[in-house]
Amino acid sequence: MKLKLMALLLAGWTSVPFAPAxxxxxxxQVVASDRANSPQRPIEFAQAPAPGAALAVMMQxxxxxxxxxxxxxxxSAIEAAIAAQGFKGEAGDExxxxxxxxxxxxxLVGRGEGPQQLREAGxxxxxxxxxxxxPVAVLGLSDASDMAEAAFGYAxxxxxxxxxxSAATPPPADRVQFVGAQAPAARTEWDARKAHLxxxxxxxxxxxxxxxxxxxxxSFVARTRAAFAGVPGVTVEVLDDAxxxxxxxxxxxxxxxxxxxxxRLMLVRYRGAEGAPLALVGKGITFDSGGLTLKxxxxxxxxxxxxxxxxxxxxAALSLARSRxxxxxxxxxxxxxxxPGSTAQRPGDVVRTFGGQTIEIRSxxxxxxxxxxxxxxxxxxxxxxxxxxxIATLTGAASAALGSEFAGLFAREDAVAGxxxxxxxxxxxxxxxxxxxxxxxKAIVSDIADIKNSDATxxxxxxxxxxxxxxxxxxxxxWAHLDIAGVYWRDSDRPLEPKGxxxxxxxxxxxxxxxxxxx
Ligand code: BES
Ligand code: MN
Ligand code: ZN
Numbered sequence: 001m002k003l004k005l006m007a008l009l010l011a012g013w014t015s016v017p018f019a020p021a022x023x024x025x026x027x028x029q030v031v032a033s034d035r036a037n038s039p040q041r042p043i044e045f046a047q048a049p050a051p052g053a054a055l056a057v058m059m060q061x062x063x064x065x066x067x068x069x070x071x072x073x074x075x076s077a078i079e080a081a082i083a084a085q086g087f088k089g090e091a092g093d094e095x096x097x098x099x100x101x102x103x104x105x106x107x108l109v110g111r112g113e114g115p116q117q118l119r120e121a122g123x124x125x126x127x128x129x130x131x132x133x134x135p136v137a138v139l140g141l142s143d144a145s146d147m148a149e150a151a152f153g154y155a156x157x158x159x160x161x162x163x164x165x166s167a168a169t170p171p172p173a174d175r176v177q178f179v180g181a182q183a184p185a186a187r188t189e190w191d192a193r194k195a196h197l198x199x200x201x202x203x204x205x206x207x208x209x210x211x212x213x214x215x216x217x218x219s220f221v222a223r224t225r226a227a228f229a230g231v232p233g234v235t236v237e238v239l240d241d242a243x244x245x246x247x248x249x250x251x252x253x254x255x256x257x258x259x260x261x262x263x264r265l266m267l268v269r270y271r272g273a274e275g276a277p278l279a280l281v282g283k284g285i286t287f288d289s290g291g292l293t294l295k296x297x298x299x300x301x302x303x304x305x306x307x308x309x310x311x312x313x314x315x316a317a318l319s320l321a322r323s324r325x326x327x328x329x330x331x332x333x334x335x336x337x338x339x340p341g342s343t344a345q346r347p348g349d350v351v352r353t354f355g356g357q358t359i360e361i362r363s364x365x366x367x368x369x370x371x372x373x374x375x376x377x378x379x380x381x382x383x384x385x386x387x388x389x390x391i392a393t394l395t396g397a398a399s400a401a402l403g404s405e406f407a408g409l410f411a412r413e414d415a416v417a418g419x420x421x422x423x424x425x426x427x428x429x430x431x432x433x434x435x436x437x438x439x440x441x442k443a444i445v446s447d448i449a450d451i452k453n454s455d456a457t458x459x460x461x462x463x464x465x466x467x468x469x470x471x472x473x474x475x476x477x478x479w480a481h482l483d484i485a486g487v488y489w490r491d492s493d494r495p496l497e498p499k500g501x502x503x504x505x506x507x508x509x510x511x512x513x514x515x516x517x518x519x
Contacts, residue, residue, distance in 0.1 A: 032214065033163045037206070038170035040158050041126075041136065043151050043190065045183035049137030053177070054104045056125035058111040058118075058140035058150065059089035065140040074101035082108070091117045096128050104134040111140070115149045116428045122150035123157025123495030126176075130158065136176040144185035147178045151190055154178075155198035156496040156503075161209040196322040197510055201503040203227050204308075204315035208488065208501035212287035212304040217256070217264040217335035220286060220307065224266065224314050224333070231321045233272050239265040249374035250351040251359055255367045256336035258291055258344025263336040265375055268314060269383070270321040270329050275518035277328040279385035280317065280509055281375050283368040283392030284310030284335035291338045291364030292346055305501060306368070308488035309391040310335060312505030319510045327513045330383045334375035338367045350449045354378050355472070360446040363454035368394045369468040370453060376472045386518040387416070387478035390469055391505050392485075397461030398434075399486030406432035407504065408483035410466035416478050423512035428496070429504055431482065434462055441467045482508075 048069070049055070057068060062082055064075060077100050081087075087095045091112025098105045107128040111121040122138070129136050138154070141147045154176060162171070178186060207215065207223065215223075221238055228234050241262025244253050249265070256263035266284075269277065285306035289295060295303065310333035317331035345351070349361045351370070355377040359370065372390055379385065391407075398408040409424075409431040411417040417433050424431045443459035444467055446452035451471055455464070466481045473479040487504045490497045497503070 032211075035163050037161060037163045039173040040160070041173055041176040043155055043195070044175050044177045045147065045151070045187040045190065046177040046179050047181065047183050049139070049177060049179050050135045050175070052104070053135040053137040054129050054132045055106045056129060056136060056138045057106065057108050058121055058138065059093070059108050060111055061089045062087060067142075068139040071102070074103060077101040078106060078108070091121075094124050094128060105129060105132045115145070118146050118149040119153030119156070119428065120495040122153025125150075126154045126157035127493060127495065127498065131171065133172040133174070135174040138176065138178045141178065141180050142182065144182035144189060147180055147182060147186035148189040148194055151178050151186070152194040152198055153496055155194075156201060157498065159202055159205055159498055161206065161500060193323045197319045197507065200315040200319035200322070200510070201506045203318060204311040204503040204506050205501040207311040207314070208305040208308050208503070210304070212337070215304070215307070216261040216286045216337055217284070218261060220284060220310070220333065220335055221264050221266050224268070227314070227318055228268060228321070231318070232324070233270050234321050235269045235271075237267040237269075244374070247354060247378070248352065248356075249354045249378065251353045251370040252334060252336055252374040254345045254349065254351040254361070255285070255291070255338055255370050258341040259337035259339040261286070261337045263371070264333075265378065266333040266335060267379065267383070268317050268331045270317050270327070272320065272324060273326045273328045273517060275328055276384055276386040277330045277518075278513055278516060279330050279332065279379050279383060279388040280313040280513075281332040281334065281372060281379055281388060281390040282309035282311070282313035283307070283372055283390075283394065284333040285368060285371065286335060286337045288338045288365070288367065289340060291367060292340045292344050293364040294340055295365060302489055305488055306393050307333075307335065308393050308484060308501070309505065312391055312484075312503065312509065315503065315506035316509035316513065319506065320513055325514055327517055329513050330379065330385065332375050332379050334371035336367070336371050338364070353472070354381070357451065357472075358449040360449035360452040362452050366454040366465070368392050369465055372469050373472045376469070380474065380477060385477065387516065388473055389420070389480045389482065389509065389512070391482040391509070392469075393488050394465045394483045395461045395485055397465075398483035401434070401460070401462060402432055402486050404486050404490070406430045407487050408462050409433045410436050410463070410470070410481040410483070411479065412436060412470070413478060416480050419512065419516050420480050420482075423508055423515065427507040427511040429508040431508070434466070436463060436466055436470065440464055444468050444471065
């Protein structure tokens with residue numbers, strides 16, 4: 001009897017449809033959330049504040065700006081608080097007052113000068129009033145561009161990733177109004193570009209934040225495709241694992257082969273102008289465990305965001321396309337999950353790339369450069385870009401060298417480095433140039449293959465990685481490499497980047513593409 005049952009169970013085991021073939025299945029068994037993030041405050045522009053609104057006053061010095069239209073009793077209560085607290089109203093200063101006057105809350109923010117400081121003032125206002133359950137009126141700006149920049153900062157600063165929070169009451173989402181005589185012109189500026197740019201940054205942050213049991217190469221493609229649906233001028237090409245094998249892309253296929261999720265290459269072209277495109281290629285490792293070269297446990301969870309480069313190029317393309325920018329770009333996501341397992345690639349393996357070059361795998365954890373190698377060669381072969389910028393969470397060394405204030409910039413040509421630095425200054429996403437010295441290329445010389453992916457000879461890691469990537473970009477294509485390992489994630493709130501995924505690169509690449517098109 002017992003034996004018979006056992007035999008039955010065993011026979012069933014081989015055929016039951018729900019018996020997992022491999023320990024990690026391609027889809028999660030129980031979906032952890034069926035919701036989107038909670039709505040944020042919609043951004044509006046108005047001539048006068050809504051009744052009952054909390055106030056954010058943009059200050060330039062300690063005196064309330066003229067013509068903000070506060071009731072006299074409120075104005076004098078706020079002035080008394082300014083004096084009592086010694087508030088100076090310089091850039092970065094912030095004073096939150098609650099239970100004062102007849103408004104739910106007042107925050108005074110030093111607005112400083114120039115677009116970046118105005119954005120940050122907007123972001124500070126958003127974060128100070130995050131939990132105030134009332135509409136918000138932002139006062140004190142008379143110039144249309146200033147209003148639009150503050151609104152842009154507000155949008156970036158109020159981002160949240162809360163779709164996995166099951167709390168009963170969602171956070172406040174009453175509207176925020178930017179109040180001033182120039183409201184119509186500010187709205188025009190907002191609608192033309194900044195609304196799209198901030199929505200694109202939010203998409204990038206969503207993709208970065210999403211856990212890797214929900215976001216793998218296939219679901220990255222599905223979600224990104226949905227974001228581009230119906231946007232004019234956009235065409236999408238996706239190569240799945242079988243297609244990548246057929247085309248001989250052994251490097252990206254090799255990275256994915258330890259995972260039940262196959263690799264993908266996703267190419268989104270936005271053609272808003274004639275001429276050769278600018279190619280933006282992003283590293284898209286949806287989880288980097290290190291593969292058989294397994295990473296240590298502390299911080300491994302953050303490697304769910306090792307696809308931040310891919311998310312950034314898709315965000316930039318979305319912003320350009322939705323705002324109908326007169327540019328031609330192709331954004332490329334090189335997607336794979338880097339997992340250990342009996343089918344994973346081994347140190348010592350040799351793989352062959354799309355272009356026929358061989359790579360000796362010395363570290364399964366130097367996988368970003370591998371997926372980029374195939375992605376770059378395919379992009380150049382099929383799309384013939386005049387220039388290519390790759391962006392990747394490539395090396396811990398870049399983060400060790402530069403900390404969290406700069407992405408590492410590598411370029412062969414000074415003129416290219418200059419373009420990137422210019423876009424960085426305009427967008428507020430900072431870069432610092434690092435050396436591509438020929439001596440550091442020795443790090444990738446292999447004894448048995450054309451090139452190897454890692455070494456232990458003491459060459460600086462970020463430069464060695466850059467050399468490896470540059471090896472696949474012919475000299476006649478202008479090229480820049482951005483290593484964002486130090487900036488893709490924020491450990492605490494910043495005015496434009498709440499704690500968590502930063503969306504780094506979307507603003508920088510959006511700005512770059514608008515000013516750098518085929519000659
Ligand atoms: N994704 C990591 C780099 C990384 C580390 C990004 C920390 C963000 C935060 C990358 O794939 C990696 O593992 N790089 C190795 C390269 C080495 C094996 C040559 C590294 O930095 O140690
Ligand atoms: Mn790695
Ligand atoms: Zn990685």
